[in-house]
Amino acid sequence: MIVFPNCKINLGLHITRKRPDGFHDLETVFYPLPVNDALEIIAHPSLQFASSGIPVPGEAADNLCIRAFHLLQRDFPQVQPVNIHLHKHIPIGAGLGGGSADAAFMLRLLNQKFQLGLSDTVLADYAAQLGSDCPFFIYNRPCYATGRGEIMDPIDLDLSGYSFVLVHPGIHVNTGWAFKQLTPQAPAYALREKIQSPVATWRGLITNDFEAPVFSAYPVLAGIKEQLYAAGALYAAMSGSGSAVVGIFPKNKIADILWDASYRVFTIR
Template structure:
C-alpha cells in the first residue's frame, strides 16, 4: 500500500502561554498543501526501513514512522513484519510538518494494511503521542489548533484555486531558539473571525515567531517582503521556520531565487 503525506502551512501563529510542563500553548490555523512525500508499506519477512529523496538526519529509531510502528505494536503485538519505503520531498526542520505528516499517514496506512478498523479519534490519540502536529494530519483538513497543537477545531477556510509559493533558504531555526525570545500573550484578534476575511490576513494574521527570528535572520524578512512585491495577498513564515510562503490569486511571476533555496510553486 502507498500513500502521500502532505505538508502544511500555518495561517497565523500565536504563543499564548508558557505551561508548567515547559511547553507552550499556541493558537494557529493549519492548512494542508499539495507538497507530498511518498510512503509505501508491505508485509515482509522482517522489518525493513528504506528512504530515498532528501537525506533524513538522525538514526532509524528516531524516525517518527518507526515510532508509530512501535506504538501500534504495544497494543497489537501480532502485527507482522513490514517493509517501509519513504521517499522524502518535504524539507525537514522547515515548519512544514513533514515528519509529523509521515507519522500520521503511517498510522492510517497501517490501520488499512492490517485491517485494524481504528476510527479517526483513536488514530488521533496515537498521533498525539508522537508529536503535537501529528493529530492534524489524521483528518488532514483545515483546523484551528490550540493547546500545544493537539486540540483541533474544524474551520471553514478554503484556499483552493490560489497559488502557493514556498521559499526555504539554507537557514535552520531550532525550535528552542524560536521560542527563546517569544513573550506569550493573548491574541489581539479573534483568529476565526480574521480567517473569514482574506483582506484582513496581511495586517492581522501574525506569526509571533517572526518578531524574534527576523532580526537574527534578516534574509527571511527580505523573502517575505519580496513575496509581497511579487503580488502575494498574504505572506508569512510557516511554523517556527525557516520556510516562507506566499499565497497568490494568480500564478506568481518568475523570480531569480538563489540555487541554494528550496523553491516550490503549486496551484492549491
C-alpha cells in the same frame, strides 16, 4: 501499499502561555498543501526502514515512522513487521510538518493494512503521542488548533481559488531557541475570528509571533517575505517557527522571481 504524506502551513501563530509542564499553549490555523513525500510499506519478516531523496538525519530506530509502528504494535499484536521506504521531498526543519505527516500517514497505513478499524479520533490520539502537530495529518483538512497544537477544530476555509509559493532557503531554525525568544501573550482577538476575513486583508492582520525574533536572527527570511509581496502576493508569512516562507497569490498570477539557486521553491497553482 503507498501513500503520499503532504505538508501543512501555519496561517497565523500565537503563543498564548507557558504551561506548568514546560510546554506552551498556542493558537494557529493549519492548512494542508500538496507538497508530498512518498511512503510505502510491504510485508517483511523483520521491521526495516530505508529512505531516499532528502537525507533524513538521525538513527533509523528513532524515525517517526518506526515509532508509529511500535506505538500501534504495542496495543495490536496483529501488526506484523513491514519494510518501510520513505522518499523525502518535503524540506526538513522548515515548519512544514513533513516528519509529522510521515508519522500520521504511517498510522493510517497500518490501520488499513492490518484492518484495525481505528477511527480518526483514535488515530489522532495515537498521533498526539508522536508530536503536537501529528494529529492534524490524521484529519488533513483546515483546522483551528489550540493547546500544544494537538487540539483540532475543523474550520471552513477554502483557498483553492488561490496560488501558493513556498520558499525554503535551507536555513534550520532551532525550535527550542525560537520559543525562548518569545513572551507568551494572548491576542486581543482570536485567530479563528480573524481567519474568516478576506485573504486580501490578512497582511498585518494574520501574524506569526515567531517572525520578529527569527527574522532578526536570519534577515534573509524577511527579504524572502518582501520579495513575495513585491511579486504580487496578497499575503506572505513564515510557517511555524520557520524557515519556510509562504506567499498566497491570486489564482495563476505569480510574477517570475529570480530566487537564489540554493533555495527550494514550490509553486502550487
